Amino acid sequence: MMRPEVAENVYLPRVAVLDRVVDEIQDVKTFYWHFEDPADREAFKSFRPGQFVQVTLFGAGEMPLSLPPSPTEGETFFTVRRVGSCTEALHGLRPGDKFGVRGPYGNGFPxxxxxxxxxxxxxxxxxxxxxxxxxxxxxxxxxxxxxxxxxxxxxxxxxxxxxxxxxxxxxxxxxxxxxxxxxxxxxxxxxxxxxxxxxxxxxxxxxxxxxxxxxxxxxxxxxxxxxxxxxxxxxxxxxxxTLERYMKCGVGKCGHCCIGVAYVCVDGPVFSYRQIRKLGEDI
Amino acid sequence: MSMRARIIHRDDVLKIVDLLRRDREVIAAFLGRGRDSAFGVVTDENRDRVQIHVPNPHYPPKRYVFPHIERIMKLRGGNGEVRIEPTYDAPRRAIFGIRSCDVAGIWHLDRFFLGREFRDIYYQRHREALFLVNVVCTDPGCDIDEHCFCVCADTGPAARDHFDLQLMDLGGDEFMAVAGTPAGEAFLDEPIFRRGTAEHVERRRRILGEVRKHFKEMTTSWFSATVRYVSQGKILDKTWEEIGVRCLECGGCTYVCPACTCFTVRDRQVGPNEWERVRLWDACALGGFTRMAGGHNPRRAVHDRRNRRFFRKLAHYFIQRELTMACVGCGRCNAVCHGDIGMPSVVEMIRRATAPEDKMEPVEGTPAGSK
Missing domain, CATH: 3.40.50.80 (Nucleotide-binding domain of ferredoxin-NADP reductase (FNR) module)
Structure with a gap:
């Protein structure tokens, strides 16, 4: 259940702390992290596979990231390729550094x-x-x-x-x-x-x-x-x-991910191929 | 009329502005040079220049609920201390003289930002602090221009609801005032209002009937057919391409649209380790709107983007989803578009290309007023 202060302002990130970084492949790393506030940690446990979060890097901005962990695992992490300014900033973080996370968003896999x-x-x-x-x-x-x-x-x-x-x-x-x-x-x-x-x-x-x-x-x-x-x-x-789109809000308001009759952030990002074809854009 | 109607003397109408100014900022449209007009704050100096009949400004009143640029939070990070703090700035405001199309625009924004799963707190705070005095467009020389099509969008010339107070010029020295909310209702207790009669109600009806005749007879009467064509995917690719070719990608249509909602978010540095997060209007007409990190852009061609804008506004799915259409018939997009692909023109282009193919609607000739 969402807590009142989080429910009131859906755009407000919660503070997260980086625990450790693992190299995956060239330009791709996995970032293990936890929410600073135990209440956020508790609330986040119920995310579903296929959902995503909006991540704030101080000085760089905010970006959507998919969630590779399963809710059945004990740890939260992102796996991210360095490709733009926000991902670059994330790659520059060291254990103990803080950033912002809000979510989870999206429908997830049923x-x-x-x-x-x-x-x-x-x-x-x-x-x-x-x-x-x-x-x-x-x-x-x-x-x-x-x-x-x-x-x-x-x-x-x-x-x-x-x-x-x-x-x-x-x-x-x-x-x-x-x-x-x-x-x-x-x-x-x-x-x-x-x-x-x-x-x-x-x-x-x-x-x-x-x-x-x-x-x-x-x-x-x-x-x-x-x-x-x-x-x-x-x-x-x-x-x-799952569809990836440029997103600014994650909650169906900013309009960037709107294709066909869907807002990828709230109606997706998980779609059947039939739905994707009807939406009428490339993946 | 189910709502409580009152009559106010022409000389007293601006007293409504004075009453509102006691406890809020009042916005009104002021005439500039020529036919230009712009919304501005009513002050002691300009109060006497507030007019009832004035061309509707191109820059819409949307910004009083959804500012063009708005700081939404302060961020402090780096060097251990981290703080994320929302910032709100929603002064008590009234818009005096907002047109019916723009009232419908705000109602659309209400449905969009406050409906569904997620509520937009910034919009909500602006909206709850806002009092709307709607003026019915009755002066054909001043209130209505060749671009207006509220009659087709079913939003005017007289808004049916979603205002706090509505004023309508009944000719002579009389205006009719109608309340649309309890706040507006309370206003009618002021001594400047007196009771109306059945004759006033009758006069209102007659004037509205007359006013409707002053709208340019346009093919926008094809609005609902276009909604069906768009919703059923009947529009030919070549029509979107033709529309795309004429789009200069300036974003003007979205800028002046009272119902467009898209925004982007930027963090700007305001000090060492301090940033403010602002959101600002964005436009689907712009090429970078859907471009992702790394450069992949799933929506490349300009006609894809035009298709997007009109689909979003006209598809039955979205009308049903918001229970209101993202086009209110103000005609601003037509007035500012250099490529002549504002909504009425697009409806006409779609009609011309699609109707002959439409088995449901064999078309002989064209409606009056179009080529």
Whole structure:
């Protein structure tokens, strides 16, 4: 439940403290943090996979960031690529530094409505960031879902992030995890090719009936994967993704993320491919 | 008329301004040079220049509830001490003489900023401090120009509600005053008001009937058909492209629009380790509106952006969502647009291109007044 002072002013960030920083891949780091006020920490626990937050960096401004942790984990963190002025400022923070966070916002993935289904996660590059939350969440509620598959593509082996998690998933009996890279490097004995090529690998069998496919990645990867999935018999409703847009408020007011009949921040960011097509813009 | 109507003498009308000024700042439209007019604060010096009939200023009164630039919080960070503190500046205000289209604009903003899941506290504070004295447009030479289409947008010439007090010139020396809220109702107890008669009500009805005839007969009577075309996705790509070609991307239409709501947020440094967060109007016409960090812009072409603006204003989905349309028929966008793609012109372009394709509505000829 929102507390009165937070509910009154939806634009007001709460103070957060950076705990530690972990290098993921080139220009991408994971920032572990906590809210300074225990009441904020408590209120934040109920976020859903696929939701996002608005993060304030003093002197740089505010930006939306997706939440890679699952609410079933004990820690809160962001994984962020250095790409603009706000992300640059975040990358410059040291443990103990403070910043602002408000949220969570957005609809999130309706994980409850997927009970009894197969889950197929298809991620390209840092598209794994929002999907990480769902994967960890689904594995924490393993009995609720049928088969769980992860297909992950990266440019090179050096671009594979969340390595510990990847190892864990590869070794886990409860999940089938397939990796591929566009360009192999010395020491890489795995698959080479775009992520869609994994679907046709010998020994890989992707369930289509009663299956939800989560697809996140760069626009070009998204288009090809959609085509592959459609070819395999996935309906537009059974493919879901998240949209990224420039956002200033996160609460459906500033207008920047409004496409078609939706405000991505409040009606999304999670949409089925059918919805995305009707909204009429590129991902 | 269900509301309590009162009559006030022409010589007493400005006393309403004086009464309001006792405990609030009063804004009114002042005539500048030529036909220009602008909203300004009523002072002892300019009080006698307040006019009942005056061209509606292009720069809309929206800024009294949604300022063009507004500080929303102070931030202090770095070197250990961190403070985030909201700042509010919402003085008690009245707008004297706000037109019916602009009253509808504020009502749209009410629905947008205060409705749905999240409430905008900054807007709310401005709005709660605001008293609206609506003046019905009755003077064809002064109040109504060739761009006005409130009759089509169903917002005027007389607002039906959402004002505190409404004044209407009944000719001669008499004005009718109607209260729209308890605050307005309380105002009618002032001794400058007296009871109206059935004749006054009848005169009001007759004048409104006459006034309606002074609006340029425009194709904006196609408004509702356009809403249907937009909502059903019937508008041809080439129409959006044609509209896009004519857009100079100046953002003028959004600047003068009483119902546009988009804003951006910037932090500006005001001292060592101190910033203030301001929000300012933004415009979907501008190329950078949807550009993300890293440079990816999902909405590249200018006609995508024009499509966006008109879709947002006309699609049935949004009208239903806010229960009010994001176009109030003030005509300002048409008056300021160098490419002649203000709302009435766009409605006409859409009609001309879409109607012949529309099986629901086989069209012979065109409505009067259009080419």
């Amino acid at each position: 994980m409850g409505s997927f009970h009894g289904k197969n889950l197929v996660f298809v991620a390209g590059g840092i598209g794994l960031i929002p999907l990480r939350s769902c994967i960890v969440y689904a594995l924490a509620h393993r009995e609720k879902y049928r088969r769980i598959q992860i297909f992950l593509g990266a440019r090179t082996p050096r671009d594979l992030m969340y390595r510990d998690k990847l190892l864990e998933w590869e070794r886990s009996a409860g999940v089938e995890c397939y990796l591929t890279v566009d360009r192999a490097e010395e020491g890489w004995a795995g698959n080479v090719g775009v992520v869609g090529s994994l679907f046709k690998k010998p020994g890989v069998e992707v369930p289509v009936e009663d299956t939800v496919a989560f697809v996140c990645g760069p626009p070009v990867m998204f288009r090809f994967v959609i085509r592959d999935l459609a070819g395999m018999g996935f309906s537009e409703e059974s493919i879901i993704s």
